[in-house]
Structure formats: C-alpha cells, structure tokens
Ligand code: AMP
C-alpha cells in the first residue's frame with residue numbers, strides 16, 4: 451500500500467515512523483516533509499497547502515491513503531479535493547474543519563447543542579466586545595475567530611489588560627481577517643487535557659489521553675506556543691473521560707453529521723477539567739502537535755488499519771489498544787521562538803540520543819546544509835522518552851535532550867513534573 455502524509459513537523463515524522471512499521475505499507479511519501487523523515491519516507495517537494503497539486507500527485511501515484519497533519523490544508527478543503535477524485539483521505543471536509551477554522555462557529559455550535567464550554571459570546575466590533583467583557587468581568591478571554599497559529603488567544607486578568615486587548619483586536623487589527631469576529635468568554639480554571647478521537651463520522655475510537663504544555667517557560671509562564679512538550683497518559687479519571695466523550699465529542703459529531711459536514715479524521719478536544727466538570731476550550735480538526743509524538747508510540751499494533759477504516763467509513767467494531775508504558779515528549783526550539791526565530795545553527799547529538807534505550811527523536815524545523823543537519827527555525831526537534839512509569843519516560847527524554855545541542859536551544863525542564 452502507498453501512503454502519503456501531508457505536513458512537515460514532528461507530528462508528521464511520528465506518523466511516518468509509526469506507519470513505516472505497519473504491515474502492508476510498501477511506500478510512504480511525505481509532502482513537504484523534512485530531512486529527518488528521509489529515513490522512513492520519500493520526501494516530495496509539494497507544500498502542505500497546495501491542495502490541488504497534492505490531489506494530482508496522489509492520483510498520479512495511485513496513493514491508497516493520505517493522512518493530513520496540519521489544519522490549514524483541511525480548512526482549505528483538501529479532503530473535498532481528494533474525495534472528488536475518489537482518493538481515500540484521513541481528515542474532515544472543509545465544512546467539518548470549521549470546528550477549528552472558526553472559533554465563533556464552534557462557540558455557537560456548543561451553545562446550540564448544550565455542549566459544556568466557557569460562557570461567552572461572539573462579537574464583531576469594539577463596542578460589543580467591551581460590553582461582553584464588562585458583563586463577564588475579569589479574568590476574561592478574547593479569541594480571534596480564524597486560524598492564528600495558536601497566537602490569537604489573549605487572557606485578560608485586569609481592566610487594563612481588557613483595554614489593551616480591545617486596542618489590539620479592534621484598532622491595531624493585530625490578527626487581521628482572523629479577528630473579523632471575536633469570541634469573548636469567561637476564563638476557566640482547572641487542569642487541561644487533550645482528548646483526541648479518530649472517527650469516520652459515526653463510530654468514535656478514542657486515542658490515548660495526553661497533556662500538552664503550551665507556555666514557553668517553566669512553571670507555565672511566558673508566551674503561548676504551539677506546544678513545548680507533552681506526556682501520555684494524562685492522568686484523567688475514567689468517569690471524566692466518559693463525560694468528555696458523552697457530553698462534548700459525541701454531541702458535536704452528531705450535530706456536524708446532521709448539518710451534512712462530513713467528518714472522517716481526528717477530532718481533538720482541548721478540555722479544561724473544572725470543578726463543574728469538563729468544559730470545551732477548543733476543537734482542532736487534526737492530531738495535536740506535540741501530543742502525537744507522545745501518543746503514537748504507545749499504540750499497540752498497527753496504525754494503518756485504523757486510519758484506513760476512518761477514511762473509508764469502516765471504523766465500526768475497531769478499537770485502539772495502548773501500551774501501559776508512559777511517554778514524555780520534550781520540544782527543543784530555536785532561539786527567539788515563538789517570535790521570529792534563528793535558523794542555520796548546526797545540530798549535534800541526534801544519533802547519540804537515538805542510541806539511548808527508550809529514546810526517539812522526531813524532527814520538525816530542520817534542514818540539511820552541505821550534509822550538516824541545521825535548524826530551520828521554530829520548533830526544531832521532539833525528543834520522546836518511553837518508560838514503565840512517567841518518571842522513567844521523563845528520565846529517558848531528558849537523557850536524550852542532554853545529548854543534543856544547537857546554539858540558542860530552548861526547552862522546558864518541567865514537562866510532566868506535576869504528574870510524575
Ligand atoms: P485555544 O486555542 O482556544 O485552545 O486557546 C489556547 C490556550 O489558551 C488554551 O490551551 C488554554 O490554555 C488557554 N485558554 C483558552 N481559552 C481559555 C479559557 N476560556 N479559560 C482559560 N484558559 C483558556
């Protein structure tokens with residue numbers, strides 16, 4: 451079987467690595483990929499958002515299954531483009547991907563279906579936003595409606611911060627067209643969990659739970675990032691997991707189906723477990739990054755049959771089983787990340803890290819210059835440790851991190867610490 455993976459991050463490297471071990475996979479292509487994936491896949495020079503070109507490539511090579519990593523191609527309609535050509539693909543239609551493409555859509559969907567979420571409203575201008583913030587009181591959260599690479603969420607803890615947010619969203623227009631609509635909602639307190647399911651639109655197969663570390667610095671301080679680390683499992687009580695499935699995931703998928711929004715792929719619920727039970731913070735229409743790097747190594751058995759069944763609408767009767775062992779992922783990022791970051795720094799020690807027991811290294815922002823692996827900005831590597839317990843997994847991951855070096859390397863030293 452020929453598989454195409456769309457994307458170029460450590461999430462996609464993990465998918466390629468896991469699929470390369472599956473029975474029945476003969477060839478793996480990845481577009482646009484990165485140098486780290488060359489060991490397990492053939493790298494194809496097509497951008498992840500060039501959806502027509504990707505569909506033409508998949509048709510010409512008779513690709514049997516395409517798996518989409520990032521949200522942008524999904525929001526642009528890659529699944530529709532493939533469906534038109536009869537090409538199986540894991541990822542929701544453009545209409546389904548609106549759960550991530552529009553936070554206003556999701557907020558209204560939650561209100562319509564009684565899905566527990568932060569109290570809030572969708573506003574269009576400064577006056578409405580100020581009124582919504584005043585009625586909710588501080589702390590309050592402002593969210594740009596559209597895709598903003600994880601940067602369109604601002605938590606305001608004081609009246610001054612509300613004023614500053616009003617200026618940023620409505621005068622400076624810092625988020626451009628993504629903030630034509632803005633969600634203003636109450637700030638929730640609790641533990642965050644990443645709850646992901648694979649679905650064919652009808653049957654739901656929960657993936658292992660994970661916890662993501664979004665802030666740049668230790669102690670959950672500093673700016674929000676794409677994610678600086680993850681652990682799996684997430685220490686989520688079974689009754690809370692059941693409540694997330696019953697009260698958040700199932701009603702959302704039922705409503706999407708009722709509205710004719712085809713959804714065959716991963717639905718990721720970012721959930722705050724509050725004193726009043728789990729509440730939805732956001733949906734993503736794809737696997738989390740770095741959650742995937744922590745979750746997929748724990749999958750017992752092949753990934754291919756599950757993904758194929760999701761794409762073909764044949765998930766009924768299938769389930770995923772997970773190893774009891776824990777995993778921890780530590781992200782190594784370039785100097786300057788999440789702002790504009792440095793590139794071209796030589797990376798050393800990856801092979802040494804990979805030689806350690808229980809250590810995996812997945813690449814993201816890397817490039818090859820005259821045969822030398824160098825940084826290409828942003829999040830550079832995901833170092834994953836596997837172990838019988840979370841403490842063992844963390845020890846393995848950080849032993850791997852110690853072997854690796856590049857100038858300006860940033861990482862958190864407290865991933866998983868509160869759970870281990
Ligand atoms: P989102 O992209 O909506 O998940 O927001 C990014 C991050 O901001 C989340 O992972 C949370 O840590 C935080 N966040 C978003 N919405 C809220 C909220 N209503 N209350 C507290 N924290 C939030």
Ligand code: GLY
Nearest residue numbers: 662677738739740
């Ligand atoms: N780690 C959060 C995300 O993938 O959106």
